[in-house]
Every structure is written in structure tokens, then in C-alpha cells.
Amino acid sequence: MNKFKEWYRKNVNDKNETKIKEALEFKNRFVNICGNTYFLGKGMIADLPDIIRVDKAAYGNEMKWTKAQFKTQLNNNKDRFYLILRKDDELVGFICISISRDNKCCQIQNVAVLPKFQHQGLSYFLITTIIERAREMELNCVFFICQVGHIKTQDLFKDLGFVQVEVKPNYYDDGENAIVLRLNLDKKNYLASNNFGR
Numbered sequence: 327m328n329k330f331k332e333w334y335r336k337n338v339n340d341k342n343e344t345k346i347k348e349a350l351e352f353k354n355r356f357v358n359i360c361g362n363t364y365f366l367g368k369g370m371i372a373d374l375p376d377i378i379r380v381d382k383a384a385y386g387n388e389m390k391w392t393k394a395q396f397k398t399q400l401n402n403n404k405d406r407f408y409l410i411l412r413k414d415d416e417l418v419g420f421i422c423i424s425i426s427r428d429n430k431c432c433q434i435q436n437v438a439v440l441p442k443f444q445h446q447g448l449s450y451f452l453i454t455t456i457i458e459r460a461r462e463m464e465l466n467c468v469f470f471i472c473q474v475g476h477i478k479t480q481d482l483f484k485d486l487g488f489v490q491v492e493v494k495p496n497y498y499d500d501g502e503n504a505i506v507l508r509l510n511l512d513k514k515n516y517l518a519s520n521n522f523g524r
Contacts, residue, residue, distance in 0.1 A: 342427070342464065352409070360447040362413070366455075369408025369420060371400045376417035377410070384438035391436065399424075399435065406435075409455060411448055418443045421452040425463070432460040434470040453486055461511055469508040473498065483507045 354367035369377065374396055381389055381396075391399075399406050399422055411419040419439035423432050434456060439448045460468050470488065472479050480490075488507040497504035 352407075357451070359411075359451050362446070364418070364448075365412040367410050367412070369400060369410045369422070371397065373408070373410055373417060373420075374400060377408070377420050380417055380420060380440055381436070381438045383440050384444075407459075409452060411439075411452065413443070419448045419452060421456055423456055423459075425465070430464075430466040432456065432463070432465050432468045434468065449482055450486070453483070457486070457509065457511075465511060467508055467510050469506055471497070471504050471506050474503045474505055480505065480507065483509075 352368040357366045405425040407423050421437040422435040488509045491508045492506040494504040
């Protein structure tokens with residue numbers, strides 16, 4: 327039994343870990359989204375004030391994370407990953423994910439875009455880029471938990487092929503329910519197959 331565990335660790339776990347590490351080694355670059363040029367980069371702790379500013383602008387009083395929580399996420403490079411978009415040096419959007427190696431799933435923890443840059447394809451771009459990264463890691467699914475009342479957010483994810491799989495009663499501190507939206511990665515969907523963000 328011990329020989330099998332050792333073989334499994336070397337031949338399966340180590341290979342999976344290598345794929346995850348390679349996918350998380352993100353090279354900063356300029357990208358074109360709907361005719362506009364943006365800087366796409368991996369979020370760093372130096373981006374913390376700008377990330378909080380974007381989150382506040384996007385969600386206002388509905389912010390669910392504290393500054394300390396954002397900082398913890400940014401400092402965790404093993405299973406957390408931030409992507410940021412900048413326009414003329416201004417951080418205009420970001421996305422944060424966490425990876426569950428045991429479940430072979432990726433959770434989109436947060437995605438936010440400044441109001442004046444919304445409806446310009448930035449959220450689609452960030453989400454589809456994460457979907458492609460999850461495929462490179464050979465994960466089984468991507469999921470997102472959001473408030474029941476956020477219909478526009480749900481519609482965005484459903485347009486990308488996510489389906490509602492669960493309702494979590496009283497999930498948030500204010501007692502609001504949450505829904506779980508999930509995308510299985512065993513088949514390609516149209517938008518996610520266009521290799522956005524590469």
C-alpha cells in the first residue's frame with residue numbers, strides 16, 4: 327500500500343501540482359478588449375489600495391471583505407490568484423480565485439470593475455481568462471457564489487455557461503441567501519474556448 331501511495335504521489339499529484347504552478351506563473355502583458363488596450367497583470371500586495379478602491383466603487387456598502395481579508399488573499403500565492411486590469415495606470419478591474427486541489431475545482435472569489443468601465447467586456451474577459459487557466463490546471467470545474475439579488479451578475483455567469491446548482495440559505499451576515507453557479511470543464515463553451523487573455 328505504501329508503494330502505491332508513493333507511486334501515486336510521484337506520477338499523479340506531482341504532475342498536477344506542476345500544471346497548477348505553471349498556470350499560476352502569469353506573464354504581465356498588454357491586451358486588447360473591445361478595441362481598447364489594457365495592462366493585464368498578476369495582482370500583488372502593492373495593488374491592495376487600488377483593489378479595495380475598485381471593490382468599493384463596484385459594490386459600495388455591499389462589500390463582503392475587509393482590508394485584512396484582501397491582504398491575506400494577496401499574500402497567499404499557493405492557492406490564491408489575482409488578475410488585474412489597468413487602463414493608463416489606473417486599476418479598473420480585478421478577479422480573484424482560490425484553488426481546491428482535493429476537489430480539483432477553482433472558485434471565483436471576487437470580480438469587480440469600476441462603474442465607468444462596466445459593460446465594456448472586462449468582466450467577460452477576466453472570467454474567460456480564469457476559465458482557460460483552470461483548463462490548463464486540468465481542474466474539473468469553476469464555480470462562483472453570489473447573492474440571490476444580484477441578477478445581472480448571475481446573468482453574466484450564465485451567459486458563459488455556468489448553471490445554478492445550489493441555494494445556500496442565510497449565507498451572508500445580513501441573512502441573505504446565496505446561489506452557487508458552476509461551470510463543468512469537461513466540455514468547451516463558446517466564449518471560454520477563444521483563449522481570452524493569452
